[in-house]
Amino acid sequence: MQVSSRVRVIYGDTDAMGQAYYGNYLKWFEVGRAEWFRSRGLTYREVESRGVYLPVVEAHCNYRKPAFYDDVLTIATRFAFSGPARLRFEYEIARDGEVLTTGYTIHVCVTRDRKVLKPPAYLRNVLEGGGGADGAEDRGA
Numbered sequence: 001m002q003v004s005s006r007v008r009v010i011y012g013d014t015d016a017m018g019q020a021y022y023g024n025y026l027k028w029f030e031v032g033r034a035e036w037f038r039s040r041g042l043t044y045r046e047v048e049s050r051g052v053y054l055p056v057v058e059a060h061c062n063y064r065k066p067a068f069y070d071d072v073l074t075i076a077t078r079f080a081f082s083g084p085a086r087l088r089f090e091y092e093i094a095r096d097g098e099v100l101t102t103g104y105t106i107h108v109c110v111t112r113d114r115k116v117l118k119p120p121a122y123l124r125n126v127l128e129g130g131g132g133a134d135g136a137e138d139r140g141a
Contacts, residue, residue, distance in 0.1 A: 001129050002078045005035035009071045019066035025101050026059055029091045032077035033105070036089065040126045052123060054087065054107040061103035071095050079127055085109045085116050087127065 007028055015021045037043055047054065067073055074094045082088035086108055093101040109119050119127060 001040075002076050003032070003036040003039045005032055005075050005077070007031055007073050007075065009067050009069055009073065011069050014069050019068050020071075022061070022063065025061050025063070025093065025103065026105075028073065028075055028093060029059075029061075029077075029089070029103060029105055032075035032091050033089050035075075036077040036079065037126070042123075042126050047123065050120070050122070051111055052117070052120060053110050053112065055110065056105050057086075057108050058106040059103070060105075061101060063101055065098065065100045067093070067095060067100055073100070081127070082106050085118050087119070 009020050009024075013020050013024045034044060037047070044054070072095070076092040076094070078090045080088045080090065086106055088104055088106050090104045091102065092099055109117050109123075111117060118124075
């Protein structure tokens, strides 16, 4: 499932050359990822309140063309499993349909004390495209 979200490049997002600073693309990936979860009925805060954390363990960004101040960017976000406890989100950032950047982040599921775990059933259901995140049987992971 792909989810699209939008963000406008503010002046503070640009560098001395007047284009979006390269590090902001990872921030925009995060915007896309958070909106992907929201579209599935779950927020990062809810995942963490159930004892599951999703730190980034790998990130890749392929810069094709720059974004500039006041551009409205569309962030397309897709999900794929990368392993039993690893999650991969793929991103495409475009302006007016023209792809500017592609990339991905890989996350690992861990407990608060950083013990690796497989995604609990409620989270797996959300990630696999199932509806809702009630998963009462998994509260507290």
